[in-house]
Amino acid sequence: MMRSLWISKTGMEAQQMQLDHISNNLSNVSTAGYKRTHAQFEDLMYQNLRQSGAPQTEQTTLPTGLQVGLGVRPVASSRTFSQGNLQQSDNALDIAILGDGFFQIQRADGTTAYTRDGQFKLDANGQMVTNNGDTLLPGITVPPNARQISIGQDGTVSAVVGGSTTPQTLGQAQLANFINPNGLQAQGGNLFSETASSGAPQVGNPGTNALGNIKQGHIETSNVNVVEELVQMITTQRAYELNSKAVQTSDQMLQRLSQL
DSSP states (O other): OHHHHHHHHHHHHHHHHHHHHHHHHHHHTSSSTOOOOOEEEEEEEEEEEOOTBBSSSSSOOOOOOEEEEEEEEEEEEEEEEOOOEEEEEEEBBBHHHHHHHHEEEEEETTTTEESSSOOOOTTSSSSSSSSTSOOEEEEEEOOOTTEEEOOOTTTTEEETTTOOOSOOOEOOOEEEOOOOOGSSSEEETTTEOOOTOOOEEEEETTTSSTOEEEETTTOOOOOHHHHHHHHHHHHHHHHHHHHHHHHHHHHHHHHHHHHH
């Protein structure tokens, strides 16, 4: 009887993990470039009470065995990298990726991180940086007397400088992509880092080598679907309640046995 208690316990823990993912998705529904996640599970090992194919007599074998599962466990967090909606903004430095790819960001410790959040600003040196002050790679510096900043679909950054009327090229924004984006490790701050599972970044100009294009003056919003998350929350709650009911039923059966 104790086996059912432990099996139901693993089920409750699994549904709690799923609810944690749902809660994180809902909390980031307004986070630019956020990609929703969900937990993935697998069943635990089985206890073989009768082995399938074992000899029953000298002439016969068991056609089927008797196995009892020992529950479930979470094994992975899967992230959905589908395109988020584009929201128009009034900032010329806001850029969104239409398609695959990530912006490359140089962090304060010199490492490179990757993001879909294209809300960029200018620092004191005129470099394009994130909201946390990390530099967009390759570095693009905008002169203090620049105006009419333009960022093309191919990532070319240009502006009218000084008294000139002809746009001057300031730099080239590039994107990076990975064979296995799900292998990237989330670092917080809308950033991901490369891992052995993600593979090495494949860097190129937007619109080339299956990389997406750049859309200036737009922000990619979160791809979280609130209605879908709420439905998933209800399903998770019901599954948790059923596992809790199994614990309660097992306890009642043990209580009945103790009264014999």
